[in-house]
Amino acid sequence: MPESTRSLALTVNGATVAVTPGTTVAAAVLMAGAAARISVSGEPRVPLCGMGICFECRVSINGAPHQRSCQILCQPGMQVLTAAAESCALAANRRTS
Amino acid sequence: MKDGFDILVVGAGPAGIAAAVTAAAAGLRVGLVDDNPAPGGQIWRSGAHLPAAAQRWLARLDRSSVVRLHGWRVFDCPQPNLLCAEPNSAAMTSESRVRAELSFGKLILATGARERFLPFPGWTLPNVMGAGGLDALVRGGLPIAGKRAVVAGTGPLLLAVAAHLARRGARIVAVCDQASRLQLARLAAHLVFEPAKLWQGANYALAMLPARLRTRCWPVAAHGSDRLRAVTLRQGAKQWDVDCDYLACGFHLVPNIELPTLLGCRIEDGFVATSEWLETSVPGIYCAGEPTGIGGAELALLEGEMAALAASGLTHQARGLARKRRGMSEFVAVLAKACSLDPKLRALASDDTMVCRCEDVRYGALRSRANWRDAKLHTRCGMGPCQGRICGSATEFLFGWRDTPVRPPIFPALLSSLASPDTPTEDLVAAGAPSHSAKESR
Numbered sequence: 001m002p003e004s005t006r007s008l009a010l011t012v013n014g015a016t017v018a019v020t021p022g023t024t025v026a027a028a029v030l031m032a033g034a035a036a037r038i039s040v041s042g043e044p045r046v047p048l049c050g051m052g053i054c055f056e057c058r059v060s061i062n063g064a065p066h067q068r069s070c071q072i073l074c075q076p077g078m079q080v081l082t083a084a085a086e087s088c089a090l091a092a093n094r095r096t097s
Numbered sequence: 098m099k100d101g102f103d104i105l106v107v108g109a110g111p112a113g114i115a116a117a118v119t120a121a122a123a124g125l126r127v128g129l130v131d132d133n134p135a136p137g138g139q140i141w142r143s144g145a146h147l148p149a150a151a152q153r154w155l156a157r158l159d160r161s162s163v164v165r166l167h168g169w170r171v172f173d174c175p176q177p178n179l180l181c182a183e184p185n186s187a188a189m190t191s192e193s194r195v196r197a198e199l200s201f202g203k204l205i206l207a208t209g210a211r212e213r214f215l216p217f218p219g220w221t222l223p224n225v226m227g228a229g230g231l232d233a234l235v236r237g238g239l240p241i242a243g244k245r246a247v248v249a250g251t252g253p254l255l256l257a258v259a260a261h262l263a264r265r266g267a268r269i270v271a272v273c274d275q276a277s278r279l280q281l282a283r284l285a286a287h288l289v290f291e292p293a294k295l296w297q298g299a300n301y302a303l304a305m306l307p308a309r310l311r312t313r314c315w316p317v318a319a320h321g322s323d324r325l326r327a328v329t330l331r332q333g334a335k336q337w338d339v340d341c342d343y344l345a346c347g348f349h350l351v352p353n354i355e356l357p358t359l360l361g362c363r364i365e366d367g368f369v370a371t372s373e374w375l376e377t378s379v380p381g382i383y384c385a386g387e388p389t390g391i392g393g394a395e396l397a398l399l400e401g402e403m404a405a406l407a408a409s410g411l412t413h414q415a416r417g418l419a420r421k422r423r424g425m426s427e428f429v430a431v432l433a434k435a436c437s438l439d440p441k442l443r444a445l446a447s448d449d450t451m452v453c454r455c456e457d458v459r460y461g462a463l464r465s466r467a468n469w470r471d472a473k474l475h476t477r478c479g480m481g482p483c484q485g486r487i488c489g490s491a492t493e494f495l496f497g498w499r500d501t502p503v504r505p506p507i508f509p510a511l512l513s514s515l516a517s518p519d520t521p522t523e524d525l526v527a528a529g530a531p532s533h534s535a536k537e538s539r
Contacts, residue, residue: 022238024134026234031239040455046224048227050231050232052185053483054230058482066482072168074238
């Protein structure tokens with residue numbers, strides 16, 4: 001079926017990830033090997049419930065923070081940033097300023 | 098409001114789909130709002146291998162006049178007969194974000210259920226997920242072929258998940274149910290009288306042959322540094338480690354009753370109380386599916402149809418369904434018994450085990466608290482974005498705490514959604530965008 005073999009590309013923390021249409025952003029983040037968020041005490045976390053309840057899958061999508069990635073489908077060119085990458089970026093900013 | 102929906106259905110799983118399709122067939126103006134990108138709920142999550150009944154109902158929904166809002170989350174009820182929803186999709190820019198105002202004559206709540214999670218050391222490690230959680234991610238595109246998975250917890254969902262993961266090429270290294278063999282035998286005996294369920298059960302069992310189901314067995318610890326590497330399982334006095342890539346662990350289901358609670362519907366023993374015709378304690382508000390009692394998709398479909406007929410004033414057409422439902426009510430009780438938790442599971446968490454994942458509150462900080470409210474005030478347990486949906490059912494089992502009443506917004510919402518002028522139902526329907534995009538994605 002052409003529908004399932006066709007792929008689309010998005011980026012997770014700057015790295016390109018190719019997925020089939022219908023793939024959730026949460027799955028793409030896991031495929032990229034990234035933790036979705038860092039907990040308040042510093043633990044890396046990935047989705048637990050997969051259904052929009054637990055909020056462990058929150059990432060930034062196209063600049064919009066706190067998106068529940070398990071309920072959002074990948075779109076071509078989507079830019080996904082996980083909290084792990086964001087906190088690194090912030091730390092780098094602090095060092096340079 | 099004259100331009101609102103005659104009937105609004107919240108939740109597009111089996112109960113919600115059956116309710117919406119049935120009410121639309123009665124000639125009413127029907128709205129269906131759900132926070133997932135496509136209809137089907139959790140049990141009929143899109144992807145291959147949908148049962149025939151699911152395909153039939155989804156096709157009926159496609160042919161119906163139901164106005165569908167997929168990817169919209171209801172977060173408030175600012176006045177009677179009006180719900181507010183916010184779109185999930187980040188594809189929308191901040192300018193086009195709107196708060197939807199959904200007005201209705203009658204309301205059918207089909208909000209479904211979620212998994213119950215119990216804390217044990219290491220359960221917050223990446224790749225420790227819910228049983229339904231991992232299943233949902235795999236259906237959402239996560240490759241699982243060649244990965245080693247342990248499926249654990251309790252309930253019939255475990256076998257369904259293990260079978261599905263195995264079909265997708267996962268190596269199921271263990272399936273453990275905390276229930277006793279006797280508990281499961283009683284459930285199995287009941288399934289004999291339900292041909293459809295028996296068929297499903299047999300299918301699960303056949304797919305499962307390589308890894309046998311262990312009873313009275315559960316994970317006591319998950320190990321790894323950056324992510325899961327191994328799980329310690331315990332069965333009676335025996336304890337051993339299993340290397341794995343994923344632990345899919347869920348302890349049956351708990352109903353999503355936040356919205357019914359917000360609306361003032363009476364809750365009894367954790368479920369929404371209804372009349373024989375599925376009307377809640379609030380006139381004009383009906384409830385169908387798992388929030389009235391965990392009974393699976395078959396019962397949810399039946400209740401969805403019943404609730405729609407009752408809400409449409411066609412109770413006389415629902416008599417046959419009501420009779421059938423009474424016959425199935427025993428199954429709800431049998432299932433609950435089969436999934437009742439072994440008190441020994443209360444000893445799983447140690448003092449430094451996380452209980453509240455949002456606020457990182459550990460078991461040791463909660464042990465001395467008097468109740469849920471006390472824990473919230475002193476430790477921030479349940480005060481994070483999930484609003485206690487995960488730790489609430491855990492602390493209920495661990496400490497016997499019951500949630501206090503909910504307050505709006507029942508999900509975190511943007512300030513702009515809380516404060517912005519409303520988009521009235523008729524504009525939203527005229528724009529057609531929300532439901533249209535979701536239809537295309539299927």
